[in-house]
Amino acid sequence: HSIKKLLQQKWLIVIFALMLTGLGAAITGVFFKTGITILDNWRLNLLATIPPWLLLPLIGACGGLISSHLIARLSPAAGGSGVSHIMAFLRHRSVPMGLRVGLVKLVAGIVAIGSGFPLGPEGPAVQMGGSVAWKMAQLLKAPIAFRRVIVAAGGGAGLAAIFSAPIGGFIYTIEELLNSARPVVLLLVVVTTFWADTWADILQAIGLDPSAGGFDSSLGFQVQREYSPLINFFPIDLGYLIALGIIIGCLGELYSRYVLTMQNKGRAWFGNKIRLKMMICGALLGEIYAFLPNEFHQITELKKLIANGSIDVSMASTIFIVLFITTGLATASGAPGGLFYPMLILGGSMGCVCGHWIEILTGHVPSTFIFAGMGAFVSACSRTPITAMFLAFALTKNLLMLKPLLIACLTSFIVARLFNEHSIYERQIELDLSQ
Amino acid sequence: HSIKKLLQQKWLIVIFALMLTGLGAAITGVFFKTGITILDNWRLNLLATIPPWLLLPLIGACGGLISSHLIARLSPAAGGSGVSHIMAFLRHRSVPMGLRVGLVKLVAGIVAIGSGFPLGPEGPAVQMGGSVAWKMAQLLKAPIAFRRVIVAAGGGAGLAAIFSAPIGGFIYTIEELLNSARPVVLLLVVVTTFWADTWADILQAIGLDPSAGGFDSSLGFQVQREYSPLINFFPIDLGYLIALGIIIGCLGELYSRYVLTMQNKGRAWFGNKIRLKMMICGALLGEIYAFLPNEFHQITELKKLIANGSIDVSMASTIFIVLFITTGLATASGAPGGLFYPMLILGGSMGCVCGHWIEILTGHVPSTFIFAGMGAFVSACSRTPITAMFLAFALTKNLLMLKPLLIACLTSFIVARLFNEHSIYERQIELDLSQ
Incomplete structure (x- = not known):
């Protein structure tokens, strides 16, 4: 009920907050992927001149040190996958949230993964999306119930933006994060995740990731198929x-x-x-x-x-x-x-x-x-x-x-x-x- | 909790009931579409010899009489759209359910729509799916909570089968019928709707609807596109x-x-x-x-x-x-x-x-x-x-x-x-x- 009341009183601000959350999740997600790609390429180029047994451990150690220093100094909550972090918040545990966690996660994550830690961008994307959303809810002075919904939607939006998977992000928010399907909650979540995916497509197209096919300025939005295998499905x-x-x-x-x-x-x-x-x-x-x-x-x-x-x-x-x-x-x-x-x-x-x-x-x-x-x-x-x-x-x-x-x-x-x-x-x- | 308990004690029977519900929803849905097509064609063929101003009102009146007689005589609850019927049941109203309602709906609906009432097959499909599901729950002696879930899933399965829309049927069950997103409920619903859609594809292919493209015995399952318009989507x-x-x-x-x-x-x-x-x-x-x-x-x-x-x-x-x-x-x-x-x-x-x-x-x-x-x-x-x-x-x-x-x-x-x-x-x- 508190969500409906908030929507009735401040619907324009709520919509604005959702849009910013989706955009924030998309920006951090795209930055994350781009940053990792840049560091990866730099590392691979160095491999041409320096032997791997010397270079890779060196970069790994330096990357680990820089990344961990950022985390230890600025925001200890930015370590680890990020998914369990958002899940713990949604289960009413006391967990540090906010933009600082998101930003440290972004930079420390790029450094760690870019220097050779074999991990993926989606855990940090979920946490960054959730952090942006939490900040929005704080600015809105939103009630607790809405804060939970927007943080979960932000997490799903991060996933949607990283995987170019709006339905996946939507279902993830419902299935894993919220466990709720009140119609108003479904709507808030679907808007946030689809909006984030749309922005991820546009941001990638305007230069951050030239290989992305989600948006073309003359053809409009495109269905971005990472792989197009020839598949079939038989009852057997x-x-x-x-x-x-x-x-x-x-x-x-x-x-x-x-x-x-x-x-x-x-x-x-x-x-x-x-x-x-x-x-x-x-x-x-x-x-x-x-x-x-x-x-x-x-x-x-x-x-x-x-x-x-x-x-x-x-x-x-x-x-x-x-x-x-x-x-x-x-x-x-x-x-x-x-x-x-x-x-x-x-x-x-x-x-x-x-x-x-x-x-x-x-x-x-x-x-x-x-x-x-x-x-x-x-x-x-x-x-x-x-x-x-x-x-x-x-x-x-x-x-x-x-x-x-x-x-x-x-x-x-x-x-x-x-x-x-x-x-x-x-x-x-x-x-x-x-x- | 009662659902989890039921799943632990009788998981094999529950799976069997869900499968039968999906199959039942698919069979009734496909029968419904096929029956209407047969009556439609018969009526259109007659139009070649009898003038429309005489034929169409005559068929309409006869169809209306036969359909209403079936309903009034055998199951008054089989009238109307069917969606509100299932919704009322899920809101704990006392509504007649069961196979008889479903069967009368099937026959009376074919007669009415086939004789010219401009209505669609999806309301009856939802009700027929729900009726089959209710019967399954009764046979299972399932607790009330599970009865609600399986009836809603059956309704969604009917929709999925009629529209060849498994995701649509799944979301419909969650958004409109159940308003619940407990993980176990999501799973039961997704299995039922996707299963019903699969059977609808197979049933149509084995002769009930030769124009359907959902399944081909040599190529396996196919993505069945009713329309393939050339579309694009620009920010403007x-x-x-x-x-x-x-x-x-x-x-x-x-x-x-x-x-x-x-x-x-x-x-x-x-x-x-x-x-x-x-x-x-x-x-x-x-x-x-x-x-x-x-x-x-x-x-x-x-x-x-x-x-x-x-x-x-x-x-x-x-x-x-x-x-x-x-x-x-x-x-x-x-x-x-x-x-x-x-x-x-x-x-x-x-x-x-x-x-x-x-x-x-x-x-x-x-x-x-x-x-x-x-x-x-x-x-x-x-x-x-x-x-x-x-x-x-x-x-x-x-x-x-x-x-x-x-x-x-x-x-x-x-x-x-x-x-x-x-x-x-x-x-x-x-x-x-x-x-």
């Missing part, structure tokens, strides 16, 4: 997708446990010395990646390789193992970066591996296996199958993909849930609370 | 779509009031004599349509004409006026048929008319105007903007359509809401209650 695929979901559900739960164990170990060994932790971790990660093929030096390239289906099964297995180990290490260091992106890569590479063996065994493999693996892995860890379906869908924007994705995501969700009732983020919140 | 379209939304918001509210007034008048004049009411109304409708061009003799043809943009402004105006008047008449008679379909046609024709004049005035018109008009009209009457967006989207399955649709649907929703807080269905429920 049902059994195959369920089998994939079962495998990925188990692996996803294993991954969640490994990441949480690493985070625990990181805290037990280093305590609050986040600078030392991130510096050592950055050097270690750089050293590991130095001995891997060139494709591994940029995490965005890995996703492209897998989604295009242009790798063989041994490469896919290597990617799975390397990312499984190193992303746990990166998360343990407390580096600001998200896990959705690594999860997509892990799931995609496992889909590729499983597809290879299942085809040998049975003579058939669904053409949707790689993307289904991506969605299923996210679903197994985050326990949000519908969001996972729409996020993986947003990579191809092919509607035929929805049902195979739903089957795999649902199965992996159910299987993972048999092992443990809580998502990786809920367990992270519990971990934070216990310390 | 924003203002145009808001203007359209304002016009359609006013017209939609006018339409709601007209339909409700007619319903009131029908009851005041005829009381419970539904046979007399539907017979006279059928004859009257037949007489009106007899003096209209051939295109008007089949309501599905009208939608095609408009959606393809192949009519001029005078034809579009005629369609708007004729359907505005006659659908109110048909609803007043208590005939079993839905209003979404007429609303889509009314909105589309108004989008066409507005587009014509706005282009003359300003030299530009968004290419999305016709479909935006469709969504906006549904949104203005049903007050479910997000559902309206996804239903109109399902006609083209072009993702570029989503944002223009959202703008028009939101605007018309807000404008219509300024006149009256309640949707046409909520007012119908109040009307039923007051008598």
Whole structure:
């Protein structure tokens, strides 16, 4: 009721606040992606002159130090993925919010991921969107109920802007963050997420990301398809997708446990010395990646390789193992970066591996296996199958993909849930609370 | 909590019940469409030998009599649109449910719409889906909370099957029927609606509707695009779509009031004599349509004409006026048929008319105007903007359509809401209650 009252009294200001929240989420999201790309390219260019075993650990250590210094000095709440941060706020925990957290997250995240921590931009995007929204709600002197809604919508808007997935961001806000579907809440959320996605398209087009295809000044908005695989979906695929979901559900739960164990170990060994932790971790990660093929030096390239289906099964297995180990290490260091992106890569590479063996065994493999693996892995860890379906869908924007994705995501969700009732983020919140 | 408990104890039976509900919704939906098509073709064939002024009123009167006799004799609750019926059940009103209501609705609806009542299949589809679901819940001896969820999911499944719109059916269940977004509820609903849409594709392909393209036995599932217009979306379209939304918001509210007034008048004049009411109304409708061009003799043809943009402004105006008047008449008679379909046609024709004049005035018109008009009209009457967006989207399955649709649907929703807080269905429920 307090939301309806606010809307009746200050509807123009509310609309304005939502628009600014969406725009803020889009700007920070696009800056984040662009910053990482610039640092990545700089690092890759240096590789031409300096040997990797020297360069990568050095950059990793420096990046870890700078990033952790920013966090420790300016805003300790800006460490980690960011998703659990917003979730904790929405569950009425006392969590520092505001523009400072968002800005520190932006810069520290760019430095960490750009210097080689294999993490993704979506956790920080959710937190940055939520932080902008929180500031808006504060300026509006909004009641608590509305503050919750706008922070959740801001988080979803960040996700929508990063993945070019307005439906995904909308569903994420409803399924994971709010658990509410009052009509007025749905409307506020849908406006914010679609608005953020629109701005992300425009901002990318006016120069921040020349490769983006979401907006063209003479053709207008475009449907931006990151990948256009040739796919089909037969009734027989049902059994195959369920089998994939079962495998990925188990692996996803294993991954969640490994990441949480690493985070625990990181805290037990280093305590609050986040600078030392991130510096050592950055050097270690750089050293590991130095001995891997060139494709591994940029995490965005890995996703492209897998989604295009242009790798063989041994490469896919290597990617799975390397990312499984190193992303746990990166998360343990407390580096600001998200896990959705690594999860997509892990799931995609496992889909590729499983597809290879299942085809040998049975003579058939669904053409949707790689993307289904991506969605299923996210679903197994985050326990949000519908969001996972729409996020993986947003990579191809092919509607035929929805049902195979739903089957795999649902199965992996159910299987993972048999092992443990809580998502990786809920367990992270519990971990934070216990310390 | 009772839902989770039920899932833990009888998860296999629950899944089975959801599957059967989705299948039931799909079967009844596909039967409904096929039955109407058969009757329509029979009537059109007769027109070649018998003059329309004699034939159409005769068929209308007979159809009205047969349909109303079935309803009065077997299940009085099977009259009307069906949407308000399910909504009333979900608001804890005592409403007759069960397979008998669903079956009578199916047959009586085919007879009425097939004999010339200009109504749509989606209201009956929602009610039939809900009825099947209710039976499932009864067989399961499910607790009340789960009964509500499965009935709502069945209603959404009916909508998904009829419109080939799984996302639309899913959002409809959440936005209009349940107002709940607990994760477990979202999952149950998404499974039911997507499953129903899948079965609708398969059933249509195995012979019930040869024109359907949702499934091909050698190519697998296909994205079934009813219309493939060439559209684009420019930032400047924003203002145009808001203007359209304002016009359609006013017209939609006018339409709601007209339909409700007619319903009131029908009851005041005829009381419970539904046979007399539907017979006279059928004859009257037949007489009106007899003096209209051939295109008007089949309501599905009208939608095609408009959606393809192949009519001029005078034809579009005629369609708007004729359907505005006659659908109110048909609803007043208590005939079993839905209003979404007429609303889509009314909105589309108004989008066409507005587009014509706005282009003359300003030299530009968004290419999305016709479909935006469709969504906006549904949104203005049903007050479910997000559902309206996804239903109109399902006609083209072009993702570029989503944002223009959202703008028009939101605007018309807000404008219509300024006149009256309640949707046409909520007012119908109040009307039923007051008598």
